[in-house]
Amino acid sequence: MTARGADLDDDLVRRAGEGDPAAIRALVTRKLPRLLSLAQRMLGDAAEAEDVAQETFIRAWKAAPRWRPGEARFDTWLHRVALNLCYDRLRRRVPTISEPPDQEDPGPGPDRNLQARDIGRRVDAALQGLPPRQREAIVLCHYQELTNIDAAALMEISVEALESLLSRARRALRSALQDLGADG
Amino acid sequence: MTPDRFEGLTEAFGSDLDRWPATDRDAARQLAAAEPSVAADALERARRLDLILAEAPSYPPGRDLRERIILAAPAARTRTLAWRWLSGVGLGAGLAAASVAGVAAGLAVAPATVAPARLAGDADPTDEAIALLREPLDPAELS
Numbered sequence: 001m002t003a004r005g006a007d008l009d010d011d012l013v014r015r016a017g018e019g020d021p022a023a024i025r026a027l028v029t030r031k032l033p034r035l036l037s038l039a040q041r042m043l044g045d046a047a048e049a050e051d052v053a054q055e056t057f058i059r060a061w062k063a064a065p066r067w068r069p070g071e072a073r074f075d076t077w078l079h080r081v082a083l084n085l086c087y088d089r090l091r092r093r094v095p096t097i098s099e100p101p102d103q104e105d106p107g108p109g110p111d112r113n114l115q116a117r118d119i120g121r122r123v124d125a126a127l128q129g130l131p132p133r134q135r136e137a138i139v140l141c142h143y144q145e146l147t148n149i150d151a152a153a154l155m156e157i158s159v160e161a162l163e164s165l166l167s168r169a170r171r172a173l174r175s176a177l178q179d180l181g182a183d184g
Numbered sequence: 185m186t187p188d189r190f191e192g193l194t195e196a197f198g199s200d201l202d203r204w205p206a207t208d209r210d211a212a213r214q215l216a217a218a219e220p221s222v223a224a225d226a227l228e229r230a231r232r233l234d235l236i237l238a239e240a241p242s243y244p245p246g247r248d249l250r251e252r253i254i255l256a257a258p259a260a261r262t263r264t265l266a267w268r269w270l271s272g273v274g275l276g277a278g279l280a281a282a283s284v285a286g287v288a289a290g291l292a293v294a295p296a297t298v299a300p301a302r303l304a305g306d307a308d309p310t311d312e313a314i315a316l317l318r319e320p321l322d323p324a325e326l327s
Contacts, residue, residue: 024257058253116239163196173237182236
């Protein structure tokens with residue numbers, strides 16, 4: 001997120017905290033898609049992802065009147081709340097034996113007439129097959145496009161540890177998706 | 185930056201140098217210019233995975249979720265409740281309150297007549313109060 005984007009966030013949060021309906025709507029328009037994607041990719045469950053997104057905003061509405069610009073980026077704060085809620089749910093899940101995602105039978109070529117939707121499902125399945133910390137790293141850096149510094153801070157690890165998680169995540173994804181041509 | 189470091193960063197952050205750590209981008213571009221074949225191989229390998237990862241579905245929020253979240257905002261909730269009060273629920277509540285006030289007035293004026301009626305049935309007290317208000321009072325009962 002750019003400094004200008006962070007400034008706009010701060011302005012919207014301030015106005016939302018004052019009850020400005022336009023700011024509330026703007027903030028939801030601006031942040032909800034990112035939060036929902038984050039939760040969906042972390043949890044792999046649409047209903048749970050919606051619950052997490054909604055609960056994150058409920059906490060944001062409570063925090064907005066007391067928000068102090070400059071102490072933290074609002075976008076980072078939202079990510080932290082959403083991730084905590086995701087981990088709460090992941091911890092409550094009954095452990096199951098994890099199986100690697102199904103691999104398609106290698107066909108005549110890398111695209112093999114697979115529709116984009118099928119490839120998307122395979123990518124989702126491969127993401128869900130990752131250990132949670134690797135998944136978190138790849139979701140934050142690759143899909144949420146956070147900087148390595150922001151992602152490491154969110155995960156409370158060093159940038160070197162983040163890099164290691166990312167490398168392992170990408171290796172696992174490449175292996176899981178090799179029949180689609182990910183292995184080069 | 186060494187070729188090994190370049191490959192390591194490619195392995196972690198993918199083929200788009202703009203997604204790499206800001207502190208490494210310039211050195212990476214210099215290495216890519218100095219040793220194009222090393223860089224090209226690493227970047228091409230990462231690019232193939234990136235293209236597939238880009239096929240992950242997006243999850244646009246539905247209108248219901250969006251509205252639920254907006255309604256949960258304190259200001260929006262207050263405004264919605266006020267609107268409901270004005271447009272229906274509030275009107276009904278106002279009517280009920282007026283009814284209760286009427287009953288109270290009736291009790292004050294003719295307690296012997298009204299009180300038994302309130303105790304006689306199982307009807308909803310508000311409905312009962314409204315019904316009582318509709319009945320014309322018998323002047324004899326007021327005397």
